[in-house]
Amino acid sequence: MEEVAVVENKQVILKQYVDGIPKETDMDVKLGDKIKLKAPKGSSCILVKNLYLSCDPYMRGRMRDFHGSYLPPFVPGQRIEGFGLAKVIDSDDANYKPDDIISGITGWEEYSLLRSSNEQLQLRKVQLDDDDDIPLSYHLGLLGMAGFTAYAGFNEICSPKKAESVFVSAASGAVGQLVGQLAKLHGCYVVGSAGTKQKVDLLKSKLGFDEAFNYKEEADLDAALKRYFPEGINIYFDNVGGTMLDAVLLNMKVRGRIALCGMVSLQSLSSSSSSSQGINNLYNAIPKRVRLEGFLQSDYLHVFPQFLEHVKGYYKEKKIVYVEDMCEGLEQAPGALVGLFSGKNIGKQIVQVAEE
Amino acid sequence: MEEVAVVENKQVILKQYVDGIPKETDMDVKLGDKIKLKAPKGSSCILVKNLYLSCDPYMRGRMRDFHGSYLPPFVPGQRIEGFGLAKVIDSDDANYKPDDIISGITGWEEYSLLRSSNEQLQLRKVQLDDDDDIPLSYHLGLLGMAGFTAYAGFNEICSPKKAESVFVSAASGAVGQLVGQLAKLHGCYVVGSAGTKQKVDLLKSKLGFDEAFNYKEEADLDAALKRYFPEGINIYFDNVGGTMLDAVLLNMKVRGRIALCGMVSLQSLSSSSSSSQGINNLYNAIPKRVRLEGFLQSDYLHVFPQFLEHVKGYYKEKKIVYVEDMCEGLEQAPGALVGLFSGKNIGKQIVQVAEE
Structure with missing residues (x-):
């Protein structure tokens, strides 16, 4: 029988619904349930290791107790989610294999089990060119959402x-x-x-x-x-x-x-x-x-390939630059997210969860 | 030498700029300067007898002391203007002849001297079909602006x-x-x-x-x-x-x-x-x-002919109706205009100035 690693999975938890501007104390960073680093057979899921998480203002809307929006609210007591970059550890989905880098909605945690058939997650494989001098994290900002x-x-x-x-x-x-x-x-x-x-x-x-x-x-x-x-x-x-x-x-x-x-x-x-x-x-x-x-x-995902081609091209031709504000460690994530609303960040706010 | 009628010309005067909702007392109805019922030679003008005047909410904007809009304000002490229907009495403009009915921006007065080359006036000849059972005043409302x-x-x-x-x-x-x-x-x-x-x-x-x-x-x-x-x-x-x-x-x-x-x-x-x-x-x-x-x-005057054709057609086929609120006499005009802002009118508010 195959040996499967089981790890403790650090997570960012929403403690309760937020009314007004979110505070760091609205979230907790703690060890969640143990997780098997395995995509269960028949699940069509992928098990990923999260590398970078994106802090975005729209996430505030999901922290409210309001169910009429285009995205459901986060669930109090559970880990929140947002756009991120992750590495595939194990896959039960024919479209993904270990070591693929994916972008899309992932959990604010060290490891996530994701189902690519869930369109709301907008999962896609990140195409890394051989001669690519674009930092991986740019796929969350400049080349991301x-x-x-x-x-x-x-x-x-x-x-x-x-x-x-x-x-x-x-x-x-x-x-x-x-x-x-x-x-x-x-x-x-x-x-x-x-x-x-x-x-x-x-x-x-x-x-x-x-x-x-x-x-x-x-x-x-x-x-x-x-x-x-x-x-x-x-x-x-x-x-x-x-x-x-x-x-x-x-x-x-x-x-x-x-x-x-x-x-x-x-x-x-x-x-x-x-x-x-x-x-x-x-x-x-x-x-x-x-x-x-x-x-x-x-609503415009049909022009995403054109976007990638154009903006990658501009970047490689040095016609555009991009400014990131990177902080390290999941523990910093609540503060980074909250900082958006007081303008603390300079440029695109990203949390690095793990080394590439 | 030609005999030219000279008449006293009753007018609606703006007494002063209006701040807030206009009141009847912001206007005066009085006899203005005497006017010759003649379009001066070389003036390219037409001299018209006003029949119907249109009361429109946008006119409030022209009663304010604000010069940055798409239409200039009225001039305190002078007669105001607005969309109307009028009959040509005399013409120095080859495009118009006596007894033509015109629509466009005219003075709130019994007789007006208008220059059709002034595009802001939007002057046009009203085409009356021989079998036309559409009331003339409808060219200010249903078939007008x-x-x-x-x-x-x-x-x-x-x-x-x-x-x-x-x-x-x-x-x-x-x-x-x-x-x-x-x-x-x-x-x-x-x-x-x-x-x-x-x-x-x-x-x-x-x-x-x-x-x-x-x-x-x-x-x-x-x-x-x-x-x-x-x-x-x-x-x-x-x-x-x-x-x-x-x-x-x-x-x-x-x-x-x-x-x-x-x-x-x-x-x-x-x-x-x-x-x-x-x-x-x-x-x-x-x-x-x-x-x-x-x-x-x-901005859409290029579709005006299509509008006239369609809406006249609907009306003749009894697919649409139109409700007018008509009052008689220039003396009633200030009250009719002011009434728009308290919703006194039922349907399109028009002032009849003279018999057709």
């Missing part, structure tokens, strides 16, 4: 044209930094906002934005936008919602487009909250014929 | 499909009543909201809506919408903005469309107003992939 969100949102929702003016909020973040660089490659004028001087410098020096500003230093966001866009904004890629979106609505050009990607500043609020200031300037969308459109990257 | 707003907005912005669910606010108004009927002709399920029992009855009995409700009797608009749309809304044709739009955002189906046509409830507020509750539920547009789009009918 965040990068694809930027690519799909900018190309499919914003309909960019050369020489148009583009504004990106949370511009140094996982999605924003690629939106800005794609816009520059399209020949657009690009301005980004961020929340620290260091991020603003990064936008202008390393990420090639034409201009950038620290929104926390602007008492009047409308005036700030008028300074950088005296003739108005053609495209706004919105990662934050709230007062920034409201100010942008006062500065859109005729037939401008707004891609609603994420609303970090609002999404922690319950929908019936009356404490929120709300959006007051939506009326401006009428005389300016502005289109606002919410989107999810998962 | 209001009807065209409904047609262009519903077809070009809402992308309707058979069996989709459609919600229309201010549904018995000049625009809403045609949106609902067009949606029914598309095979949609259609619900309208209005502000009185009489209007709700009209929607269900005469205008063919599947359902209708009085929003003033609903303490919880979200609950009201869930009652009529248990599976959600595909298309919302928004004529009001505000709390209704906010409630609709909680009830949109995946890939729903919202046409932002007018925001009667909001547009009187200055853009920086903090007294407004604002829109709190825009975040829902992301998971539901909802598109919101502002539009102006004037």
Whole structure:
């Protein structure tokens, strides 16, 4: 009989549903049940060792006790999940074999048993070129969900044209930094906002934005936008919602487009909250014929291969760069996730769980 | 030498800029300068006798001291203007001759001197078929700017499909009543909201809506919408903005469309107003992939001939009806215009200035 390793499996557990902004204490890192490093026969599953986990703002939505969304909430008392990169240890799925690297939704734990036929997990094998000088972790950011969100949102929702003016909020973040660089490659004028001087410098020096500003230093966001866009904004890629979106609505050009990607500043609020200031300037969308459109990257998976080809190509030609914020060890994961909502991270936040 | 009639020209004057909702006392009806009933030689103008004037909510925007919109404000102390139907008395424009009926932007006065080369006036000759049993005034509503707003907005912005669910606010108004009927002709399920029992009855009995409700009797608009749309809304044709739009955002189906046509409830507020509750539920547009789009009918004038053909056809085949609220005499015009904002009118509000 075959010898099967059994290990203790460290996990990040959601202690209880979260109301508002998540705190580190909403999660626990502890040893879960022991796990056999084996994909059971007949299960069609793969047993993977998790290497990198992606911290994404949308995960906050799954920490709430709200069952009407496009993704179910996490289960209190159980390990949470999110996009990750993992190595196949054992496979009962003909499409995967040991040592394959996979990306997709995996558990926030050392080892996970996953079923690739579950489409919601978006599992796919990561194709590593022989001459590939792209860091593996980039398959979570630049070449993963965040990068694809930027690519799909900018190309499919914003309909960019050369020489148009583009504004990106949370511009140094996982999605924003690629939106800005794609816009520059399209020949657009690009301005980004961020929340620290260091991020603003990064936008202008390393990420090639034409201009950038620290929104926390602007008492009047409308005036700030008028300074950088005296003739108005053609495209706004919105990662934050709230007062920034409201100010942008006062500065859109005729037939401008707004891609609603994420609303970090609002999404922690319950929908019936009356404490929120709300959006007051939506009326401006009428005389300016502005289109606002919410989107999810998962609706555009048919262009994922094209995305990989294009963005890998840009990277290899040194036309784009990507900034990651990597922390090490599953113990750091709750803090890294929570840090997203105070802007602690610089660039794409990733947790390294194990050595490659 | 030719004898030219000179008459006193009664006019509706804007007394001062309006802040908030206009009142009758913001306008004056009085005799203006005497006017020669003659289009001066070399002027390329036409001299018209105004027959019908259209009262439209957008006019409120022109009563404000705000110069950044797509239309300039009215000039305090001078006569206001709006869409109307008029008869040509004299013409120095080869395209028009006496007794022609024209539609377009004309003065709120008995006689106006207009230049058709001014594209903003949208002047056109009204084609009256020999067998035409359509009331002339319908060329201001059903076959005019209001009807065209409904047609262009519903077809070009809402992308309707058979069996989709459609919600229309201010549904018995000049625009809403045609949106609902067009949606029914598309095979949609259609619900309208209005502000009185009489209007709700009209929607269900005469205008063919599947359902209708009085929003003033609903303490919880979200609950009201869930009652009529248990599976959600595909298309919302928004004529009001505000709390209704906010409630609709909680009830949109995946890939729903919202046409932002007018925001009667909001547009009187200055853009920086903090007294407004604002829109709190825009975040829902992301998971539901909802598109919101502002539009102006004037962007779609290339489909105006098609609109006239289609809607005239529907009317002659008795597939649609149209409800007008007609008052008589220029003296009634300020009250009729102001009444729009309290919902006094039932159907398209028109002022008859003179007999045909």
